[in-house]
Amino acid sequence: MIVIVGAGPAGLAAAKAIARHGVSCTVIDAASKPGGQYWRFRDLVQGYKSQRAYGYFDELRSNPKITYINAAQVWSATRTNDLVTLNYLQAGIEKSLKCQTLILTTGAYDRSIPFPGWEKPGSMTPGAAQALLKGHGVVVGKKIAISGTGPFLLPVAVGLAEAGAEVVGVFEAHSPLRWLRSPIALAFNPEKFFELLYYAKKIKKLSIPMKFGKVVTEFSGSTAFVSRVNSELSIKRSSDEIQCDVVASGWGFVPDLSLGGILGCKEIVSVDGTVIFSVDRNQQSTVGNIFIAGEATGIGGSDLALIEGEIAGLASINKRIPFTLRFHRARKQLFARALIRSYPVGNGWQKWLDAKTLICRCEEVSCSQVLSSVVELKAEDSRTSKLFTRAGMGLCQGRVCSRNVSEIIAGAKGVPVADTERISYSNRPLAAPISLGSLADGIGEK
Amino acid sequence: MTRRISFSFNGKPFSGEEGQSIAAALLNSGVTELRKTRFEGEPRTIFCGIGICFDCVVTVNNVANQRSCLIEISEGAEIVSQQ
Numbered sequence: 001m002i003v004i005v006g007a008g009p010a011g012l013a014a015a016k017a018i019a020r021h022g023v024s025c026t027v028i029d030a031a032s033k034p035g036g037q038y039w040r041f042r043d044l045v046q047g048y049k050s051q052r053a054y055g056y057f058d059e060l061r062s063n064p065k066i067t068y069i070n071a072a073q074v075w076s077a078t079r080t081n082d083l084v085t086l087n088y089l090q091a092g093i094e095k096s097l098k099c100q101t102l103i104l105t106t107g108a109y110d111r112s113i114p115f116p117g118w119e120k121p122g123s124m125t126p127g128a129a130q131a132l133l134k135g136h137g138v139v140v141g142k143k144i145a146i147s148g149t150g151p152f153l154l155p156v157a158v159g160l161a162e163a164g165a166e167v168v169g170v171f172e173a174h175s176p177l178r179w180l181r182s183p184i185a186l187a188f189n190p191e192k193f194f195e196l197l198y199y200a201k202k203i204k205k206l207s208i209p210m211k212f213g214k215v216v217t218e219f220s221g222s223t224a225f226v227s228r229v230n231s232e233l234s235i236k237r238s239s240d241e242i243q244c245d246v247v248a249s250g251w252g253f254v255p256d257l258s259l260g261g262i263l264g265c266k267e268i269v270s271v272d273g274t275v276i277f278s279v280d281r282n283q284q285s286t287v288g289n290i291f292i293a294g295e296a297t298g299i300g301g302s303d304l305a306l307i308e309g310e311i312a313g314l315a316s317i318n319k320r321i322p323f324t325l326r327f328h329r330a331r332k333q334l335f336a337r338a339l340i341r342s343y344p345v346g347n348g349w350q351k352w353l354d355a356k357t358l359i360c361r362c363e364e365v366s367c368s369q370v371l372s373s374v375v376e377l378k379a380e381d382s383r384t385s386k387l388f389t390r391a392g393m394g395l396c397q398g399r400v401c402s403r404n405v406s407e408i409i410a411g412a413k414g415v416p417v418a419d420t421e422r423i424s425y426s427n428r429p430l431a432a433p434i435s436l437g438s439l440a441d442g443i444g445e446k
Numbered sequence: 447m448t449r450r451i452s453f454s455f456n457g458k459p460f461s462g463e464e465g466q467s468i469a470a471a472l473l474n475s476g477v478t479e480l481r482k483t484r485f486e487g488e489p490r491t492i493f494c495g496i497g498i499c500f501d502c503v504v505t506v507n508n509v510a511n512q513r514s515c516l517i518e519i520s521e522g523a524e525i526v527s528q529q
């Protein structure tokens with residue numbers, strides 16, 4: 001039996017590839033609707049090329065070879081003698097699923113960077129604004145500032161403006177000229193250029209102010225303070241004060257590694273400090289019959305996720321991988337590396353913070369508390385600091401803050417963050433926090 | 447026409463469209479505070495929108511720590527802010 005965790009582009013592509021060869025598989029996903037974070041639609045299809053999602057949705061619904069388990073949160077997994085057991089909660093009921101072959105496509109979520117006021121209502125990730133709009137038909141605010149870095153800011157801005165919000169500005173930290181550093185990646189991915197053009201035209205048509213080299217570095221709840229920053233994100237000078245009720249700030253993505261980490265799949269640190277899984281040319285992880293595809297093997301967007309998912313699906317049933325697929329993967333990986341070059345997240349943001357800025361939102365740990373754990377309590381690493389301050393120990397298990405805590409501590413000590421530390425903060429004992437009652441039941445069963 | 451679903455939040459009646467999350471339906475009705483934080487008593491609402499950050503947790507029908515950005519509204523649900 002083959003189980004695919006995740007119903008985003010990578011998971012759906014894997015399922016389709018497997019089913020096409022007459023082999024059965026099961027797709028299990030936390031959301032109630034398929035599509036993952038990339039493909040969320042309420043009714044009308046909108047956005048660039050999003051209609052292709054429907055082919056995959058139809059397959060999921062109508063192909064008898066594919067079993068689809070939705071609204072099911074996998075919270076832990078074990079592996080004995082090549083048999084993987086996935087424990088999941090569905091509508092409060094604990095269930096489990098066994099398989100010989102597992103394909104993980106657990107995706108990614110927005111990376112957040114703290115700034116004074118980022119905990120205030122109205123401050124959120126672009127992903128939240130997008131999910132509310134596309135998934136629930138709700139426009140998050142009247143006047144919205146979009147800030148951070150990366151191409152994802154554009155569709156969010158366009159979507160919100162088309163839905164009637166006033167987008168007061170898209171503040172992109174980096175200059176588009178950085179793309180000139182990646183001529184080969186661009187030459188091999190001409191369609192990406194057209195995608196960019198599509199959004200550029202829309203932004204112009206909707207009269208959305210597009211600002212490069214500026215970002216929101218403080219938010220009062222009703223005013224966004226915009227600064228001009230250098231490529232390391234250090235503030236060069238404060239520039240504008242803009243009235244808005246929402247600041248959607250996002251700095252690329254963090255892959256969700258929890259499940260593969262629990263199962264012992266090897267992780268590596270990519271050039272920009274993002275922790276990802278190590279996979280071979282068949283998308284196979286270092287552990288037995290576990291394949292991994294999509295963002296968890298490197299942030300690359302939905303095109304790459306679709307190709308990786310298809311390769312993982314084919315490899316999982318020992319089918320030959322066509323050369324064209326491998327070629328397209330290489331092409332898209334070139335583009336993924338160009339994304340890192342074009343939209344880097346330097347350490348300058350650490351100087352945006354003031355003593356009271358919250359670093360850990362859950363446990364309400366401030367910047368000065370984190371710093372004093374290093375200076376006064378002599379915490380040597382983020383682990384010790386977290387024990388002193390409880391940063392990263394709240395309900396989200398450090399998903400939002402743990403990378404930032406490590407980078408602040410390393411910054412204070414003037415050293416780089418060690419790879420071992422990056423890997424340790426990317427893992428957690430449970431893939432999803434669940435109520436203690438369910439946890440106790442799970443242990444009792446064994 | 448999508449079906450309207452009625453529920454309560456801190457004892458007051460609200461409604462939303464079938465399929466909407468609790469956080470989305472409340473936000474759409476103008477609610478900008480889902481809870482107050484434990485230590486500082488600061489207001490919080492939706493932040494990540496996809497079940498990662500736990501800023502949006504509420505008590506739903508007496509079950510605490512439910513992520514309101516993920517859970518869909520259901521007829522008659524009693525939703526209460528928690529600290």
Ligand code: FES
Nearest residue numbers: 495497499500515
């Ligand atoms: S808003 Fe982050 S978990 Fe709901």
